[in-house]
Amino acid sequence: MSINLQTLCQDVCALSKEVGVFIKNEGEKFSSMKVEVKGKNDFVSYVDKTSEKRIVEKLALLLPEAGFIAEEGTSTKKGETYNWVIDPLDGTTNFIHGIPCFAISIALMRNEELILGVIYEINFDECFYAWEGSKAYLNGKEITVTKTAKLADSLLATGFPYYDYSRMDEYIELFKYFMKHTHGLRRLGSAATDLAYVACGRFEGFYEYSLQPWDVAAGAFIVQQAGGKVTDFKGEENYIFGKEIVAGNSACFDEFLDVVKKHFN
Secondary structure, eight states: OOOOHHHHHHHHHHHHHHHHHHHHHHHTTOOGGGEEEEETTEEEEHHHHHHHHHHHHHHHHHSTTOEEEETTOSOOOOOSSEEEEEEEEETHHHHHHTOSOOEEEEEEEETTEEEEEEEEETTTTEEEEEETTSOEEETTEEEOOOOOOOGGGOEEEEOOOSSOOTTHHHHHHHHHHHHHHSSEEEOOSOHHHHHHHHHTTSOSEEEEESOOHHHHHHHHHHHHHTTOEEEOTTSSSOOSSSSEEEEEOTTTHHHHHHHHHHHHO
């Protein structure tokens, strides 16, 4: 069966916006008393779970043969060829505290290859998306990474380790380096949003470790379709399941990656 990825992507964008309305409405009356703790500094709420259930149900109708890699484990079905990679609410801690940014992240993999990505940042009603062979888009307008050629002229994003502190010393040294040698660093609290912002040129680069596939799959794909590069900390391609990612524009990526490599390897 042949799949029209453009149409499928449009359907996923519409679904993300529909679920985003639910998340935004729940956020206006949300109480921190409704939060469950999955692990150290790792939270989940009925909003995450309900959102994922709605997403999984609709995606199962859109592409019945596909399986799921979903944060809250709503479905454990594994597809022979196609699998959706879903974070129903990336930035749950922000959501709990009423702070933007938080987003829905949905990617589609064909075997080991990403072929579709959608990120919907709910607070600003911004939908970032791309499919195999397409450009990258934000709310219907084409987006690209920046052409900034030097790290010294770059604004970077990162995420703070929140449970795996085994590499904290390396992380802090790298953080200090970037503080001194770039325009600065930002920590938004949503890896999906960070990657979307690299794709549309708001950041030159993003790096983080201890991430899950659903945090990065859609964003990594959109960055690449927007003309950027994505690797793990070694400069290899194990960034979806390898729990570490470096993403950036093509012009200063090599310099960016070299600095990360020196500190982490």
